[in-house]
Structure formats: C-alpha cells, structure tokens
Amino acid sequence: MSWAVDNRAVKVARMQLINKWTFLGIPAIILTGSFLLSLAVFAVIPVPDAPKYSGAGQAVMWYFFALGIQSLTLTFPFSQGMSVSRRSFFLGTVGLFAVVALVVSGLYVLLGMAEVATKGWGMNGRMFALQWIADSGVGVQFLFYFALMMLLFILGFWFATVYKRWGATGMLVLWLAVGVLLVGLVALVTWQDWWAPVGTWLAAQGPLGITGWSLLFTALLGGGAYLTLRRATP
Amino acid sequence: MSAEIIRVDGLTKHYRGSGDGAPALDGVSFSIEADKIYGLLGRNGAGKTTIMSILTAQGFATAGSVRVFGQNPYENERVLNRICFIRESQKYPDDFNANHAFKAAALFFDNWDQSLAMRLAKDFQLPLKRRIKKLSRGQLSAVGVVIGLASRAELTFFDEPYLGLDAVARQLFYDRLVEDYTEYPRTIVLSSHLIDEVANLLEHVIVIDQGRIIMDDDAESLRGSAVAVAGQAARVEVFTAGRTVIHREGFGALASVTIDGVLSAGERAEAAELGLELAPVSLQQLVVRRTIKGAVDDGSADGAARQGTKQGDTARMEATR
Amino acid sequence: MIDDSKPIFLQIAEMIENDIVDGVLAEESQVPSTNEFAAFHRINPATAAKGVNLLVDDGILYKRRGIGMFVATGARDKLVGRRRDEFFVQYVKPLAREARKLGISSGQLAEMLGKEIDTDGAPGPTERVVAL
Numbered sequence: 038m039s040w041a042v043d044n045r046a047v048k049v050a051r052m053q054l055i056n057k058w059t060f061l062g063i064p065a066i067i068l069t070g071s072f073l074l075s076l077a078v079f080a081v082i083p084v085p086d087a088p089k090y091s092g093a094g095q096a097v098m099w100y101f102f103a104l105g106i107q108s109l110t111l112t113f114p115f116s117q118g119m120s121v122s123r124r125s126f127f128l129g130t131v132g133l134f135a136v137v138a139l140v141v142s143g144l145y146v147l148l149g150m151a152e153v154a155t156k157g158w159g160m161n162g163r164m165f166a167l168q169w170i171a172d173s174g175v176g177v178q179f180l181f182y183f184a185l186m187m188l189l190f191i192l193g194f195w196f197a198t199v200y201k202r203w204g205a206t207g208m209l210v211l212w213l214a215v216g217v218l219l220v221g222l223v224a225l226v227t228w229q230d231w232w233a234p235v236g237t238w239l240a241a242q243g244p245l246g247i248t249g250w251s252l253l254f255t256a257l258l259g260g261g262a263y264l265t266l267r268r269a270t271p
Numbered sequence: 272m273s274a275e276i277i278r279v280d281g282l283t284k285h286y287r288g289s290g291d292g293a294p295a296l297d298g299v300s301f302s303i304e305a306d307k308i309y310g311l312l313g314r315n316g317a318g319k320t321t322i323m324s325i326l327t328a329q330g331f332a333t334a335g336s337v338r339v340f341g342q343n344p345y346e347n348e349r350v351l352n353r354i355c356f357i358r359e360s361q362k363y364p365d366d367f368n369a370n371h372a373f374k375a376a377a378l379f380f381d382n383w384d385q386s387l388a389m390r391l392a393k394d395f396q397l398p399l400k401r402r403i404k405k406l407s408r409g410q411l412s413a414v415g416v417v418i419g420l421a422s423r424a425e426l427t428f429f430d431e432p433y434l435g436l437d438a439v440a441r442q443l444f445y446d447r448l449v450e451d452y453t454e455y456p457r458t459i460v461l462s463s464h465l466i467d468e469v470a471n472l473l474e475h476v477i478v479i480d481q482g483r484i485i486m487d488d489d490a491e492s493l494r495g496s497a498v499a500v501a502g503q504a505a506r507v508e509v510f511t512a513g514r515t516v517i518h519r520e521g522f523g524a525l526a527s528v529t530i531d532g533v534l535s536a537g538e539r540a541e542a543a544e545l546g547l548e549l550a551p552v553s554l555q556q557l558v559v560r561r562t563i564k565g566a567v568d569d570g571s572a573d574g575a576a577r578q579g580t581k582q583g584d585t586a587r588m589e590a591t592r
Numbered sequence: 593m594i595d596d597s598k599p600i601f602l603q604i605a606e607m608i609e610n611d612i613v614d615g616v617l618a619e620e621s622q623v624p625s626t627n628e629f630a631a632f633h634r635i636n637p638a639t640a641a642k643g644v645n646l647l648v649d650d651g652i653l654y655k656r657r658g659i660g661m662f663v664a665t666g667a668r669d670k671l672v673g674r675r676r677d678e679f680f681v682q683y684v685k686p687l688a689r690e691a692r693k694l695g696i697s698s699g700q701l702a703e704m705l706g707k708e709i710d711t712d713g714a715p716g717p718t719e720r721v722v723a724l
Contacts, residue, residue: 045348045352045379058366111365115372119376120352121379122348
C-alpha cells in the first residue's frame with residue numbers, strides 16, 4: 038500500500054518534470070540572468086570601500102512563490118484526470134520542490150563562498166554572501182536559504198489551495214483574516230508597550246532562529262495546505 | 272453473470288451556493304457490471320458529470336455511498352489506478368502540449384498503449400506540439416478521447432467526448448471505441464446527450480433526469496419496447512385505451528400516441544384494420560418522451576412551466592439527430 | 593440497415609437467416625465473426641454475439657472451437673420450412689383482407705398471383721438483404 042502510494046508520488050514528481058522548463062529551466066534562467074545583471078551593475082557603479090548589495094538573489098525565490106501557485110491551480114486538476122490521489126499529488130509536488138530547493142540552496146552557499154573568495158567578484162559586490170548570514174557558517178546558510186525557499190513555495194501553494202477550494206470569497210476571507218491578525222498583533226504590542234522586548238527577542242534569534250521559525254511556519258502551512266487539498270475538487 | 276464493479280446507494284449531492292434549489296443528485300442508486308459498455312444518458316445539467324466525479328473521487332457526495340471495485344475510491348490508489356476519467360472540461364497544465372499530456376498518461380495508466388495514442392492522434396489530426404490551451408474545442412476533446420482510449424483502464428469514463436468534434440471525427444471515435452473494446456474488453460461508461468449516435472454501441476442504458484434515474488435497462492430490452500400509433504385521433508384513442516401511454520401528440524384530427532409494450536401479430540393486424548400506422552420508437556425518442564412525461568407527472572404549475580422549457584430542449588435534442 | 597423496430601440481436605439473426613435462405617451463406621460455410629458484425633454495423637459486440645448465439649441455440653449455426661461459426665447442414669431447409677408456415681400469417685392473411693376490402697374475388701386474386709409469379713420467374717426475392 039505505502040509502496041504503491043510512494044511510487045505514485047514519484048510519478049507525480051516525474052509528471053511535474055515532463056516539461057523541464059517549469060521546475061528547472063526557468064529557475065536556471067532567472068538565476069543566471071539576475072547574477073549576470075548584478076555583475077553588470079556592480080561593474081558600472083565604482084564604489085571601492087563599502088560593499089555593493091544586490092537583491093538579485095531573491096528573484097528566483099519570488100518565482101518559487103509563483104511556482105507554488107501554478108503547480109496547484111493547473112497541475113492539480115490534471116493530476117485528478119490522471120487518477121492520482123490528493124495525497125500522492127501533494128507528496129510528489131512538495132517533495133520535488135524540496136529537492137529543487139536543496140539544490141538551489143547548495144548553489145547559493147557555493148556562490149556565496151566564491152563571492153567571498155573573489156572579494157565580491159573583484160568588485161566588492163554582495164549578492165549571496167549577505168554579511169549577517171555569511172558569518173554564521175555553511176550549515177546555517179544552507180538551512181536558511183532552504184527554509185526561505187520552502188516557505189515561499191508552500192505559501193503560494195497554500196493560497197492556491199484555498200482559492201481552489203473556497204474560490205474568490207475564500208481568498209478574500211483569508212486575506213482579511215491575515216490582515217486583522219497582523220493589525221491586532223501590532224495593536225497589542227503597541228498597547229502593552231512591548232516593542233522593546235520584541236526588538237530584543239528578534240535580534241536574539243539570529244539566522245538560525247529565523248530559519249527555525251520559518252521551517253516551523255512552513256510545516257504548519259504545509260499541513261494546512263494538505264488538509265485543505267484533501268477536500269478540494271478539480 | 273458479470274461481476275459488479277460499481278455499487279451506488281442513495282447518492283445525493285447538493286452544490287454549495289445552489290441555495291434551497293433542487294439537488295444535483297437526489298437519492299441515486301444503481302450498479303455497473305464489468306466489461307460492458309454503459310450509456311449514461313440525460314440532458315445537460317441532469318447530473319451525469321456529478322455522478323462520474325463522485326465515482327472517481329474527484330467530487331464529493333452530500334449523502335449516500337459509493338463502492339468501486341468493492342472499495343471506497345476516495346484517496347484509494349488501488350481503486351484509482353484502475354480508472355480513467357477525463358472530464359469534458361478537463362484542465363491541463365498551461366505549458367503542456369498533447370505530447371506532454373500523453374507522456375503523463377503513460378506514467379499513470381499501467382495499460383497505456385503509446386502506439387495506439389499516436390495512431391489516434393493522427394486519425395484526429397491532432398497537432399501534438401501545439402500548446403493545449405491554444406487548441407480548438409474539438410482538438411481539446413480529441414486529447415481527452417485519445418487518453419481515454421489509449422489508457423485501456425479497466426473502468427473508463429467518457430464525459431460527452433464529442434464536443435466540438437465534427438460528424439466524421441465523432442464516427443471515428445465510435446468506430447475506434449468498438450474496435451478497441453472488442454480487442455480489449457473493459458467497462459466503458461459513455462455519457463452523452465446525443466443518444467441516437469451512441470445507441471447501438473451500448474449494452475446497458477442509465478438515463479438520469481433532474482438528478483434522478485428514470486431508466487436503467489438493457490439497451491436491447493428497451494429497443495422495440497414502445498411503439499408509436501398514429502392516425503385518426505378517435506381511432507388512436509380506441510386502440511390505445513387501457514395501455515400505458517408514454518407520450519401523446521395531437522395535430523387537429525390526427526394523433527400520435529406512444530405506448531409502452533410490444534404488440535402481438537394480432538394487435539398489429541387490428542391496427543392495420545383501423546387504418547393506423549405503427550412506427551418504431553428510437554432509444555432517443557423513448558428517452559425524450561419519458562423525460563417529458565416525468566415533468567407532466569409533477570402535475571403542479573411549476574411542472575407545467577418546466578415542461579415548457581423542456582419541450583424547447585426536446586425540439587433541440589431532436590433537431591440534432 | 594439496423595433500425596429501431598426491434599432488438600438489434602434479432603435483426604442480426606434475421607440478416608444471417610436471410611443470407612442462408614438466399615444462398616449467400618452456403619451450408620458448412622463460415623459466418624463472419626461476432627467482432628466483424630460489431631465493427632461493420634457499429635454495434636455492441638455483446639449484442640452481435642447474442643444474435644449469433646440465438647442461431648446456435650436454434651441449430652442453424654454451429655461453433656468450431658478456435659475457428660469460428662459455420663452454417664449447419666440442413667439449416668436452409670429448416671429456415672425455409674419455418675418461413676413457409678409464417679408466410680400464411682404474414683402475407684396471405686393481409687392480402688386476403690385487402691382483397692376483400694377492394695372486392696377482389698378469390699378467382700381474380702389467384703389469376704393475379706399466377707401472372708405475377710410466372711413473369712417474375714426467378715426463385716429468389718428481388719430485394720435481398722446481405723448480412724455483411
């Protein structure tokens with residue numbers, strides 16, 4: 038039984054890779070493109086002392102957010118036509134993305150090391166080895182990138198699941214709920230005058246703490262997405 | 272004789288947002304036996320797609336039970352991987368072309384026959400490398416038909432597979448279906464409202480109307496089970512008195528009455544003596560007339576109003592023949 | 593060729609019978625397979641099989657394992673004999689009824705029939721239904 042399920046989940050991953058562009062080609066292009074573009078920008082602005090930061094490393098992460106949405110809205114209904122259970126679809130899709138995220142995270146760490154070794158590509162540029170995270174060691178860096186990518190993908194996946202199951206109304210309710218929650222939290226912190234302790238706590242978390250919290254949040258969202266998907270119709 | 276592979280009991284479905292309106296399915300019960308071709312017939316919106324969705328665990332029932340291959344199909348890979356159901360409004364990934372879709376189908380359907388898929392795609396003149404979202408309605412239907420046939424799944428559903436296909440392509444589908452079924456017998460459920468086109472292919476017929484099953488019979492026992500008697504209204508009345516009338520039409524002094532049952536040679540002779548004409552009733556006419564009768568039996572003003580709209584549809588249904 | 597007047601399996605059986613009576617299918621010759629009937633008439637194979645089996649049960653056709661269906665020896669005589677019995681009910685009775693209605697005497701009727709049979713001459717019916 039479980040073998041049959043896992044086998045179908047692997048097939049789902051292979052299905053997601055039938056068109057290689059979606060999970061492999063486009064991320065590779067975004068990664069290379071934003072890297073080359075940043076190098077070009079570094080070369081144009083000559084400031085020798087202070088490091089030049091580029092946000093280009095994020096570009097591919099936002100694509101992962103969109104990928105999370107897309108792999109649900111379009112591929113889920115198709116997988117239903119292929120007689121795939123919701124469980125296999127979830128495991129196969131999220132599993133495949135986890136592998137992609139692992140590879141890209143590794144790549145980020147390697148590029149970050151190269152960046153440090155070449156003194157910012159010889160131009161004191163910073164794209165991968167961001168100061169506060171590069172100081173934490175390879176393991177934490179790797180986990181940090183991985184957690185961030187998973188979070189964005191699952192976030193997109195979960196939003197799309199809610200949309201699939203409850204439609205535009207569900208989406209609206211969800212956004213309102215998130216908004217109310219955030220405003221409520223801010224109001225609570227302000228009212229109780231907790232800003233100082235909150236700031237201290239955040240600063241104390243460091244990259245490893247933030248990574249941990251992201252992974253926890255990702256796991257919660259992933260669980261929520263799975264439970265929502267269990268009753269979704271194509 | 273044949274093994275029962277589907278058992279449906281008291282299946283009811285209310286769609287969210289349909290308010291207090293009639294349910295999409297209202298206590299539907301039936302069973303399906305292995306290796307036969309079934310026709311799931313009925314008008315648009317009668318509940319055909321809803322039934323197939325629930326049987327394949329793509330949709331959810333409000334009440335009632337469904338057993339497929341003796342088990343609940345929901346999240347049950349052991350049942351699901353023996354089924355193929357490409358819905359009429361099937362969605363495909365945005366970046367997929369037909370080749371991609373066939374590759375995916377080859378992954379999931381154990382009996383997939385790639386050479387059959389390629390042959391069918393050629394027959395239907397399907398552009399394999401064009402993105403599916405850029406295909407015409409007919410080509411989109413053809414993608415579904417190819418997957419349905421080439422999957423050779425033990426239980427295959429075709430959901431109005433002919434939409435957008437021209438007469439030649441539809442005939443091609445019916446021919447290939449009979450051909451492949453003969454070679455690889457399996458259970459086929461064909462949902463359709465073009466009854467005349469598929470009637471001869473069917474071994475068993477299930478007719479659904481307004482979420483209820485109104486006929487569930489062997490196709491052969493339905494054929495010739497009713498007869499239309501036409502002629503002078505008064506004589507038609509005399510001849511049909513005491514019989515079960517399915518449908519009645521009048522044209523001034525003339526009348527045509529469809530009655531249930533087979534006439535004996537003596538009765539046929541009697542009709543001839545009265546100068547009445549006896550005409551066979553096709554499966555489609557039978558279904559249409561039974562469907563209309565259902566509305567009349569409601570008796571209420573609502574029923575009469577519905578009948579009005581129904582007859583419009585009947586005319587359209589018959590016009591498509 | 594298939595119509596809605598009666599079950600298809602009966603129509604298939606009748607087509608085969610007609611071909612045997614007409615001599616299109618000789619005794620001990622092979623009958624097209626169920627699948628060939630199904631594909632040709634675009635009908636359900638199970639229905640075609642039912643029609644063929646009707647004739648097997650009747651002793652008109654017989655099965656040779658692994659080869660197919662064949663017309664039994666004596667099948668034609670059997671069918672012709674049966675049809676002669678039916679002929680009276682199916683053709684003579686309505687003919688007589690219509691003749692009475694039109695005031696045609698039995699003598700006139702016999703004369704008409706004699707003329708018609710002699711001129712037409714040929715034994716087989718002019719309109720022949722081929723099963724396949």
